[in-house]
Amino acid sequence: MKITSYQPFFGISPKQLNDEDFNRLTTYFQLLDSVEKPVVSLVTPVYRAKETLVGHICSLANLKTIIPYEVIFVENNADTESLSILQQLGAKVVSQPEQGITHARQKGLEVARGQIICSMDPDTIYDPYYIDHMVLPFFEEEDLVLTYSVSKSYDADFQLSRKMKLRNKLKEMYFRMKMAKGFTSRIKHIRAVCMAIKKDALLPIGYETDLRAVSGCDDGMLAMHLHTKGIFQYVPVDVYTALPPKREPGKPFPFCNERFINTNTPLEDTYHSLEIEKIGQ
Missing domain, CATH: 1.20.5 (Single alpha-helices involved in coiled-coils or other helix-helix interfaces)
Structure with missing residues (x-):
């Protein structure tokens, strides 16, 4: 997968797409509407995503799998531009007016019809075989409750500089080292952008919605609870996401x-x- 191939879709609206791409994306969502029994639910919370949302949707439309799935966007008081993108392309959108990423993910969980929940982000580009890589292990291992991976980062406009390529290699080495050190280290370094979760294991737990004083937000807390329900599996797969916002020292x-x-x-x-x-x- 080449992240740079998505550069033409950065910061544009559906009106700026050529006819072929516009028809491809609208047809994609029309086909998804006809899926009666999805096995997988891709859930993407949306707040401020107008620059990366079209690129994210293009990566979803490029997914290659025989597994039936649905795509749910949870608008969490999203900006007008992001909402307009979803509406123009015909995406399935549900609303969660209570502000917060965990409130949005919880809403997605409640409306999802799939057996497996893939936690997605609107500033992220996913490998065409992402669903197969993340979901098929659940049908091989009965006790599996979570698959996870490590995302790479991209520069502005979906570009990939030499410096970023080096950073990504070091990041992958760092995360693999941390996730090999045992329970505490692994839990702290699992990220929601690359998580697939068995719905039956997740429903009784739900997402933590009061996280004002919790460092790391929903990812580590959710993984900690899931650890009591079954086993985890690391999956190597290409995922590119925007750099996270800067942290204040000692703050989430x-x-x-x-x-x-x-x-x-x-x-x-x-x-x-x-x-x-x-x-x-």
Whole structure:
């Protein structure tokens, strides 16, 4: 898979696609609508994804498998542009107004019809054989509850510089080392962008929706709970995703930080005033 082949789809809307690509993507979603009994559910939460969403959808349309599947986009107060992309192409969209990545993933879990849930991200490009690689192991190992992999990163516009190629090699070596060190290390380094989960094992657990003070967000917590349900398997497969946001020292990723949560501004101002008065006394 060449990530650079998706460069023409970066930052564009469906209106900017040529007729062939537009018809291919709209026909793709029409065909998915006719799948009556999906074995796999690909669940993609969407918040702010207008630059990478068309490329992500193109990678889904390039998937090659005989396994019937469905694609569900969970819009989590998504921006107008991202919603418009999904609507113009005819994608299946469900809404989760309660803000937060875990709320969105939980909604996707609740509406999914497949036996296996693939946790997807809208800034990510997936290998054409991703479903086969991630899902077929479940039919070989009865006790398997989770397959996972390590994603690579791309530069802006779906490009891949020499520096990024080197970074990806070092990243894969680092993650493989961490995931070979045992339970604690493996749990901390599993990432939702490359996870396939047995639905029957996941439903009783669900996604943690109160993660304001949890470093690593939903990925590690979910893996920790699943560890009590069965076994895990690492799967080597090509997945390219955007670089994660910078972390504050000692803090979780920004979408888990309290300063990114919508708050009551007037109440904050009142507290701030009280603190100033108290210091003044």
